[in-house]
Amino acid sequence: MSPSNPRAVYFLMALLLTLSGCGDKSADSSLRSNGRLVSDPQAALIWDETAASEERIERMESLRPPVSREVAEALLYVMKDRTQQTFIMEPDDSVFGYRTVEGSFNQPYERVDLRWTAILAIERLALIQALPDLISALFDEHEVVRHFAARALWRFGSKEGLPILVAGLEGKALSNESANRILKEITGKDFGFATDIGWARKSKAIELYRDYIKTMKPLRPMPRMGENADLDRRVRYHVKILGDHQFLHMEKARRNLGMLGDLATEHIAKALGDKDLGASNQQLRAYAVQALAKIDTPKSRRVIVEVCARDEAPPVRSRAALAMGRMPRDLGYSVLMGMLKDSDESVIIAATRALGAMGGKGAIKALEAQYGESGRSKRWRTMTAFSLVRLGSQDPQFGALLAEIMTKGKPYEKAELADLLTEWKGSTLGWDERVSPEEQPEAIAKWLALFRH
Amino acid sequence: MNSNLRIVLVLSLLGIAVVAYNLVNQEPGKVSIGNPESDKIILPKTDGHGPLLLKSSADCAPCHQEIYDEWKGSHHEFAWLNPEPRRKELSNNFRNKDCIPCHAPRPLIEVGYGDRALERETRREDGVNCFTCHKFKNVMAAANDLSPMAKTAPCNPVPWQPVSRVMLCSPCHDQHKVEQDWLRSKYSQVDSEDYKDCNDCHMPITPGPGTKGGSRKTHRGHGFKGGHDAGILKTAGIVRAVAVKEGDSLADKIATLTKRKWQPKSGTTLKRGVLIEVKNTGTGHNFPSDERHRAVDLYARFLPKNGKPQEAVRLARFRNPYRNEFENINPFKDKPNTALKNTISWAGADVELTQVRILPAFNPDRKVFYPESTQLHAGESRFLWFELPDWGGGVLELTLYYKLQPYLSNEESTEVGRSHVSF
Numbered sequence: 001m002s003p004s005n006p007r008a009v010y011f012l013m014a015l016l017l018t019l020s021g022c023g024d025k026s027a028d029s030s031l032r033s034n035g036r037l038v039s040d041p042q043a044a045l046i047w048d049e050t051a052a053s054e055e056r057i058e059r060m061e062s063l064r065p066p067v068s069r070e071v072a073e074a075l076l077y078v079m080k081d082r083t084q085q086t087f088i089m090e091p092d093d094s095v096f097g098y099r100t101v102e103g104s105f106n107q108p109y110e111r112v113d114l115r116w117t118a119i120l121a122i123e124r125l126a127l128i129q130a131l132p133d134l135i136s137a138l139f140d141e142h143e144v145v146r147h148f149a150a151r152a153l154w155r156f157g158s159k160e161g162l163p164i165l166v167a168g169l170e171g172k173a174l175s176n177e178s179a180n181r182i183l184k185e186i187t188g189k190d191f192g193f194a195t196d197i198g199w200a201r202k203s204k205a206i207e208l209y210r211d212y213i214k215t216m217k218p219l220r221p222m223p224r225m226g227e228n229a230d231l232d233r234r235v236r237y238h239v240k241i242l243g244d245h246q247f248l249h250m251e252k253a254r255r256n257l258g259m260l261g262d263l264a265t266e267h268i269a270k271a272l273g274d275k276d277l278g279a280s281n282q283q284l285r286a287y288a289v290q291a292l293a294k295i296d297t298p299k300s301r302r303v304i305v306e307v308c309a310r311d312e313a314p315p316v317r318s319r320a321a322l323a324m325g326r327m328p329r330d331l332g333y334s335v336l337m338g339m340l341k342d343s344d345e346s347v348i349i350a351a352t353r354a355l356g357a358m359g360g361k362g363a364i365k366a367l368e369a370q371y372g373e374s375g376r377s378k379r380w381r382t383m384t385a386f387s388l389v390r391l392g393s394q395d396p397q398f399g400a401l402l403a404e405i406m407t408k409g410k411p412y413e414k415a416e417l418a419d420l421l422t423e424w425k426g427s428t429l430g431w432d433e434r435v436s437p438e439e440q441p442e443a444i445a446k447w448l449a450l451f452r453h
Numbered sequence: 454m455n456s457n458l459r460i461v462l463v464l465s466l467l468g469i470a471v472v473a474y475n476l477v478n479q480e481p482g483k484v485s486i487g488n489p490e491s492d493k494i495i496l497p498k499t500d501g502h503g504p505l506l507l508k509s510s511a512d513c514a515p516c517h518q519e520i521y522d523e524w525k526g527s528h529h530e531f532a533w534l535n536p537e538p539r540r541k542e543l544s545n546n547f548r549n550k551d552c553i554p555c556h557a558p559r560p561l562i563e564v565g566y567g568d569r570a571l572e573r574e575t576r577r578e579d580g581v582n583c584f585t586c587h588k589f590k591n592v593m594a595a596a597n598d599l600s601p602m603a604k605t606a607p608c609n610p611v612p613w614q615p616v617s618r619v620m621l622c623s624p625c626h627d628q629h630k631v632e633q634d635w636l637r638s639k640y641s642q643v644d645s646e647d648y649k650d651c652n653d654c655h656m657p658i659t660p661g662p663g664t665k666g667g668s669r670k671t672h673r674g675h676g677f678k679g680g681h682d683a684g685i686l687k688t689a690g691i692v693r694a695v696a697v698k699e700g701d702s703l704a705d706k707i708a709t710l711t712k713r714k715w716q717p718k719s720g721t722t723l724k725r726g727v728l729i730e731v732k733n734t735g736t737g738h739n740f741p742s743d744e745r746h747r748a749v750d751l752y753a754r755f756l757p758k759n760g761k762p763q764e765a766v767r768l769a770r771f772r773n774p775y776r777n778e779f780e781n782i783n784p785f786k787d788k789p790n791t792a793l794k795n796t797i798s799w800a801g802a803d804v805e806l807t808q809v810r811i812l813p814a815f816n817p818d819r820k821v822f823y824p825e826s827t828q829l830h831a832g833e834s835r836f837l838w839f840e841l842p843d844w845g846g847g848v849l850e851l852t853l854y855y856k857l858q859p860y861l862s863n864e865e866s867t868e869v870g871r872s873h874v875s876f
Contacts, residue, residue, distance in 0.1 A: 084777070283571060411534075
């Protein structure tokens with residue numbers, strides 16, 4: 001480089017400095033904790049697995065708002081540390097802002113105090129981006145963690161944790177005392193529950209709580225998409241996981257989304273229309289239908305009817321059909337009737353089942369006509385017969401087919417019939433598909449009478 | 454060269470460096486949903502073919518009888534009917550609907566090559582059938598070039614090599630990282646002599662053309678033998694043992710067996726004892742595989758010269774435990790090559806057992822997906838040693854059992870290997 005041209009030297013030096021900065025995205029970070037580079041010393045200590053639990057707890061308890069994003073991420077990690085969660089979201093530089101890692105686990109109660117302290121801090125600091133993670137924490141193996149998560153969810157506008165608290169009343173002392181204390185605090189009611197009052201009085205109090213929580217209005221509206229960027233990022237990543245490789249991760253993400261209400265509906269609807277968010281992934285679209293069905297709000301139903309039922313992939317359409325079968329008739333009936341002419345047999349089977357649950361005179365006529373079609377599979381025929389029996393068709397051949405499956409069917413055919421009958425009558429009326437017909441003549445006779453109307 | 458030209462040249466080089474940097478580092482910004490590799494695959498061509506006339510796998514038999522017979526009775530065919538996954542504590546007769554996609558999958562190429570499987574609603578009793586791997590819309594993908602007969606075949610065959618790749622197996626078999634284990638083993642090194650993929654062991658080259666009237670001398674077997682096959686299990690791993698007498702160096706013995714230098718810190722001298730090695734010698738992924746229900750157990754029993762044989766005692770268990778199976782979590786976590794001790798009760802005596810994990814020579818620092826797992830990586834050895842109590846002369850019998858479920862007895866399991874040491 002020519003020293004006679006200092007401007008060029010400065011320019012190049014500036015370029016080189018810029019370039020060297022590009023190479024290390026964490027150039028301004030100064031602390032390494034538990035394998036992570038962080039710049040906030042508070043976050044470093046919360047992450048630090050080599051520090052004593054007491055020290056980490058003290059640090060979490062002393063947090064006051066506002067806290068950095070790094071601190072929030074550290075709390076979100078600690079609240080799931082050593083649980084049975086099948087995935088943990090680790091922040092990274094990807095478009096989604098996270099990657100999925102397997103959660104480590106150890107002894108069942110290890111780090112429990114850290115987990116509930118993190119949840120208490122999240123609640124106190126009003127970190128609403130923790131909403132999906134708090135739903136995960138409702139399934140923590142430790143009851144106190146579950147109960148604190150339920151309270152935090154209540155404060156953030158979700159009722160999803162209240163049944164968990166009521167269920168906690170049926171547990172041992174640690175469980176029922178913490179659940180009762182939080183329920184009293186949340187409801188402002190004392191139904192006389194105490195650990196040592198005997199099961200008759202405890203059961204009565206539990207029933208009163210169970211009824212009361214149904215009448216409770218949420219403390220505040222749940223956040224919507226666009227209100228909190230960090231929350232949006234976390235929910236968006238949950239939607240992405242629906243299409244990821246690991247089905248165990250998908251199951252948890254689907255469950256969490258299904259309990260997030262229309263916040264999740266909005267994110268799912270957006271992803272279904274955006275290739276970059278997963279619209280081209282068939283798995284994502286298929287499991288999104290199940291999450292939407294669990295959310296079960298007017299908005300989520302509309303997405304199922306208007307978007308998912310028209311999807312190009314048969315597994316998405318068939319899931320949409322099953323979901324529509326549980327909706328009011330005015331929403332999905334005409335779409336389901338159209339699905340009976342679908343090009344894919346799996347979609348027809350699902351629509352047939354859904355129409356059996358939904359009802360409608362037109363459905364009986366259409367299903368009776370379809371039963372006579374040749375070249376169809378036995379499962380298709382069985383589902384048609386079942387829906388017709390359920391809808392009250394008088395033709396004896398449909399009941400006869402079901403009776404044949406009940407008495408002589410293959411184990412997998414009987415298992416599915418048991419599910420259908422349970423869906424219809426709420427139980428199998430004492431029929432056990434694993435037991436031979438000779439050993440349960442009364443239960444079978446009950447069903448045969450129902451098949452014949 | 455004048456100075457301006459030099460500046461231009463240097464700036465150009467820097468510009469190239471910036472572009473190169475961005476290219477190398479673009480991965481974090483890449484959108485990845487499902488399997489990112491699937492975007493790079495060109496799907497089979499469907500033009501020029503009429504509708505597919507085949508309805509079930511049985512329709513494939515007239516032309517591919519050998520292959521159909523191999524598949525019939527395989528665990529792929531059995532995937533839906535198999536009572537094992539139907540057990541109440543597993544899928545509960547497939548009431549857990551999330552199990553169905555891998556036990557009765559739709560055509561994998563149609564739902565997204567390399568992506569997770571999705572379930573089909575019809576002919577589930579066919580399990581993982583011909584259509585699962587070969588069907589794409591109106592054609593059937595074939596791994597090899599086609600013979601002239603293919604032009605008139607009712608299955609509309611098209612050559613499409615990706616049908617034989619690992620990505621077709623991974624949607625189901627990588628749910629517990631089996632493919633990921635393999636990728637970290639020497640068997641995944643494409644340009645090496647050691648390269649072997651799923652097909653080499655589970656779809657071995659088999660005599661016969663595979664197609665009626667075909668000119669090929671061999672075809673890939675479609676029996677998909679694995680953990681249910683005693684023959685293949687016997688090639689999966691070994692157990693061997695040597696007697697140790699006072700003055701022997703365990704470190705030297707281990708180094709001789711592994712052909713690798715291993716220097717323990719302490720605890721490697723015995724008066725009269727035994728050194729045992731259990732090694733994953735023939736499995737290209739973890740042994741047992743990452744299917745969580747599997748277990749491999751090492752049992753020992755002493756057969757005295759005079760007197761009746763002792764009860765067998767379990768010395769070690771190799772498995773990826775269930776998430777609530779805390780007694781089986783990995784004692785070696787973060788401590789490879791470190792000797793760990795525990796005491797076991799054996800025929801009225803307390804025997805101090807020492808174990809050490811000697812990582813595989815190839816890629817020893819591989820990523821461990823399940824830190825609690827005690828499975829043996831491809832090429833990994835586990836050494837165990839102990840002093841024999843004063844039981845007099847006799848024979849120590851060591852047996853390695855493969856168990857489809859961790860709570861099965863030895864009698865219900867498959868013997869993988871056996872070794873004897875005389876005292």
